[in-house]
Amino acid sequence: MMVHPRVIVLIAVLLLPCVPVAAADGATDEAFVFNHDHGETHPDGSVELTGSSTLPLNDLTWELIDASTGAALLTGTYLDSVAPNADGSWSWSHNLSLVDSGCSCRFVVNLGAPDLQRHELVVFLGSGMSWSPVWLTQPIGDVVFTDADNRTVDLPIVLAPGRENGSVLEVERCPASSTGVCKSPPTLATFPLVTDGLSTTVVLNPLDWSPEGHWSVPSLVVIDNVLARSDSVQWHVLHDLTPPEVSIESASSANESDLVLVVVNATDSTSDLVELVELRATSPDGRVTVLDAAVNDSEFTVQPDSSGSWTVHVTVRDGAGLSQTASHVMQVSNLPPVAGVRLNGAMVENGDAFQVKLGQPLLLDASTSSDTASDVLDLNHVWWIGDDVRLSGVERLTEDRFQKTGTFDVRMEVVDDDGAASELVFTLEVVDPAAPLGDAVVVGPVVILLIGVALVGVFLFRQRKDSTSIPTWPGEGET
Numbered sequence: 322m323m324v325h326p327r328v329i330v331l332i333a334v335l336l337l338p339c340v341p342v343a344a345a346d347g348a349t350d351e352a353f354v355f356n357h358d359h360g361e362t363h364p365d366g367s368v369e370l371t372g373s374s375t376l377p378l379n380d381l382t383w384e385l386i387d388a389s390t391g392a393a394l395l396t397g398t399y400l401d402s403v404a405p406n407a408d409g410s411w412s413w414s415h416n417l418s419l420v421d422s423g424c425s426c427r428f429v430v431n432l433g434a435p436d437l438q439r440h441e442l443v444v445f446l447g448s449g450m451s452w453s454p455v456w457l458t459q460p461i462g463d464v465v466f467t468d469a470d471n472r473t474v475d476l477p478i479v480l481a482p483g484r485e486n487g488s489v490l491e492v493e494r495c496p497a498s499s500t501g502v503c504k505s506p507p508t509l510a511t512f513p514l515v516t517d518g519l520s521t522t523v524v525l526n527p528l529d530w531s532p533e534g535h536w537s538v539p540s541l542v543v544i545d546n547v548l549a550r551s552d553s554v555q556w557h558v559l560h561d562l563t564p565p566e567v568s569i570e571s572a573s574s575a576n577e578s579d580l581v582l583v584v585v586n587a588t589d590s591t592s593d594l595v596e597l598v599e600l601r602a603t604s605p606d607g608r609v610t611v612l613d614a615a616v617n618d619s620e621f622t623v624q625p626d627s628s629g630s631w632t633v634h635v636t637v638r639d640g641a642g643l644s645q646t647a648s649h650v651m652q653v654s655n656l657p658p659v660a661g662v663r664l665n666g667a668m669v670e671n672g673d674a675f676q677v678k679l680g681q682p683l684l685l686d687a688s689t690s691s692d693t694a695s696d697v698l699d700l701n702h703v704w705w706i707g708d709d710v711r712l713s714g715v716e717r718l719t720e721d722r723f724q725k726t727g728t729f730d731v732r733m734e735v736v737d738d739d740g741a742a743s744e745l746v747f748t749l750e751v752v753d754p755a756a757p758l759g760d761a762v763v764v765g766p767v768v769i770l771l772i773g774v775a776l777v778g779v780f781l782f783r784q785r786k787d788s789t790s791i792p793t794w795p796g797e798g799e800t
C-alpha cells in the first residue's frame with residue numbers, strides 16, 4: 322500500500338512522546354553529568370555525589386526533594402567541590418546527608434542562564450521504609466492506539482532495587498472528551514510492570530481501552546512489590562482505530578475563472594479532533610494548486626483557469642494521526658471571447674461603414690476584445706482585409722495597412738486558447754483627399770455659371786459696339 326511520506330512523518334511526530342526518555346546521566350550532549358545512575362540506595366542516609374560539567378557552576382542552586390511529598394529537605398547555592406579539568410570542563414562532588422530519616426529523593430541541580438535545564442538524580446537514602454517509586458520529572462507521553470496491536474510503553478519511573486518483580490501500574494481512568502473531561506466516573510485498573518534493569522515498561526492492550534476515544538487518566542501510580550506507592554501523575558490515552566470522515570461540497574460545473582467555493586466537511590467521532598493536511602486542485606493538464614482559505618478553516622476557493630475536468634483532493638488527519646482523503650470532480654467550461662474593435666477610439670459595431678482619407682492617421686485597435694481572466698491575455702486576433710490579406714497575431718492596425726484608395730471589407734476574429742471565436746465585420750472606404758468628389762460636384766456648376774455670365778457679357782459688349790459703327794450707305798439719309 323502506498324503511504325504518503327508526509328503522513329508517515331506526522332505520525333512519527335505524534336508517537337514521539339512514547340519514545341523512552343533518556344536518563345539524566347549518560348547523554349552525550351548533556352552539559353551537566355552525574356557519575357551515578359538513578360536509583361542508588363544509601364541506607365546510612367549519606368552519599369557523596371560526583372559528576373562533571375562543561376558549563377560554569379557559579380550560578381548553580383540545588384535542592385534535595387522528597388519525591389513523595391515534594392518538600393525540599395535540603396537546599397544550597399554551591400557544590401562542595403568544583404575543580405577545573407585540562408579540557409576546560411569541571412569536575413564536581415557534593416556530600417548529602419540525612420540524619421533523621423530516609424527518603425526517595427530527587428537531587429535537583431538548576432544551572433544559571435543560559436542553561437535553564439533541570440538536572441536531577443533519584444537516590445534512595447536512609448531507611449528503606451521510606452522508599453517508594455519515583456517518577457522522573459519528565460512528561461509522560463500519551464499512548465495512542467491506532468491499530469489492534471498491544472503497545473509497550475516505557476515509563477519514566479525509578480524503583481528501589483529488588484522491588485521490581487510484582488510491581489504494578491495502577492490506573493484511575495475514564496472515557497473523556499478531547500479536552501480531558503471525564504464522561505463517566507473514573508474506575509481503577511492495574512497492569513503489571515516489566516523491568517529489565519534498564520527500563521520499566523507496561524504492555525497495554527487496546528481491548529482494555531474500549532470504547533474507542535479519549536481516556537483521561539487523572540491518576541497514574543506505580544506500586545512496587547512492597548506496596549510502596551509513587552506519587553500520582555496524569556496521563557492520557559487515545560484509542561482511535563477509526564479514520565476521520567471527510568467530504569467536499571462544491572459545484573459540479575463552473576466556467577473558467579469563476580471563483581468556486583469549496584467546503585470541506587470533516588469529523589472524527591473517536592478523537593473529536595480533525596485537521597486539514599492538504600487541499601489541492603488538479604487541473605485537466607495535471608497542474609496542482611494548493612487552495613486558499615476563504616472564510617474559515619473549512620471554506621476555500623478555487624479559480625479554474627482552463628476548461629476540462631478538475632479534481633479537488635482533500636486530506637484530513639484525526640487526533641490519532643489517521644488520515645482520510647476525499648475528492649471532488651468539477652467540469653469547467655470555456656466561455657467564448659467577445660470581439661471588440663475601436664477605430665481611432667470609436668467603438669466599431671458589426672456592419673458599420675467608415676470613410677477615411679488616404680494617408681491620414683488611422684488606428685484599428687482590437688485590444689478591447691474580452692474573455693474570462695484566464696484567457697484574455699492570450700487571445701489571438703486575426704484580421705481579414707478584403708479577399709487577399711490575412712493578418713494573425715496582430716492586435717492593432719494603422720494607416721500603413723491601407724495605402725491605396727478603395728473600399729475594404731474588414732473582418733476581425735478573436736480566438737481563445739480553446740479555439741472559441743467571435744468576430745466583427747465592417748467596411749472601410751479609403752478616399753483620396755487630393756481629388757475629393759464632393760468638392761467637384763459643388764465647384765463645377767459655379768464655374769460653368771461664371772463662364773456663362775462672362776460669355777453673355779462679351780456678347781452684349783460686342784453687340785453694342787457693332788451697332789455704333791454701322792456704316793451708312795451713300796444716299797441714305799442720316800436719322
Ligand SMILES: [Ca+2]
Nearest residue numbers: 563589591639
Ligand atoms: Ca478517528
Ligand SMILES: [Ca+2]
Nearest residue numbers: 656692696737
Ligand atoms: Ca475563453
